[in-house]
Amino acid sequence: MDVPSTPNVQTQHTVMSHSREETTALGEALGRRLQAGDVVVLRGTLGAGKTVLTQGIGRGLGVREAVISPTFTLLREYYSGRLPLYHVDAYRLAGPAEAHTFGLDEYLYGDGVTVVEWGERVEPLLPPDRLEIELVYGARGERQITLTAAGLHYAELLRGLDLPTPPTSSQIGDEEAR
Ligand SMILES: Nc1ncnc2c1ncn2[C@@H]1O[C@H](COP(=O)(O)OP(=O)(O)OP(=O)(O)O)[C@@H](O)[C@H]1O
Numbered sequence: 322m323d324v325p326s327t328p329n330v331q332t333q334h335t336v337m338s339h340s341r342e343e344t345t346a347l348g349e350a351l352g353r354r355l356q357a358g359d360v361v362v363l364r365g366t367l368g369a370g371k372t373v374l375t376q377g378i379g380r381g382l383g384v385r386e387a388v389i390s391p392t393f394t395l396l397r398e399y400y401s402g403r404l405p406l407y408h409v410d411a412y413r414l415a416g417p418a419e420a421h422t423f424g425l426d427e428y429l430y431g432d433g434v435t436v437v438e439w440g441e442r443v444e445p446l447l448p449p450d451r452l453e454i455e456l457v458y459g460a461r462g463e464r465q466i467t468l469t470a471a472g473l474h475y476a477e478l479l480r481g482l483d484l485p486t487p488p489t490s491s492q493i494g495d496e497e498a499r
């Protein structure tokens with residue numbers, strides 16, 4: 322995956338989650354560290370755990386209401402935590418043009434934390450610096466969760482999470498150069 326960012330550095334960690342609770346705990350640790358304006362993009366097939374992870378992020382931010390899937394509403398906003406949480410589900414969006422009409426960029430460049438499920442549908446609107454999290458089903462129903470920081474700010478954020486696996490860093494474009 323090539324995510325353009327400034328500077329051109331990606332830091333990546335992969336962790337395994339064996340239960341909904343472990344995924345929630347990862348989200349919670351992340352939610353405690355997120356800052357105003359941060360953007361988290363979640364990838365993964367239907368039922369991979371994107372909403373479960375967002376529920377953890379909400380908990381880490383101190384959101385008191387239940388975080389529920391915005392599948393039919395496209396966006397849900399929560400203001401009871403340390404920072405506003407904007408939870409977007411782009412699954413039903415026709416494309417970037419529709420996202421534009423509902424003002425997605427105002428959330429993305431606003432002062433809250435924006436979490437986007439199915440962000441690939443609105444790729445052109447996403448800021449180049451962001452945290453991408455991909456969830457993949459394992460053979461026994463566990464989830465392999467890969468966190469990719471594009472840009473220094475998110476690399477710092479990942480470092481602060483103290484994940485069990487060591488980070489791997491790469492210059493974007495290395496692949497082509499080799
Ligand atoms: N390790 C795990 N991490 C997360 N969820 C898990 C895990 N193991 C099982 N589950 C279950 O998988 C489901 C994940 O559902 P969730 O709504 O979070 O998926 P999603 O990626 O948001 O799907 P959608 O694309 O439909 O929005 C939940 O029912 C959860 O209990």
Ligand SMILES: [Mg+2]
Pocket residue numbers: 371372373390410438
């Ligand atoms: Mg979901």
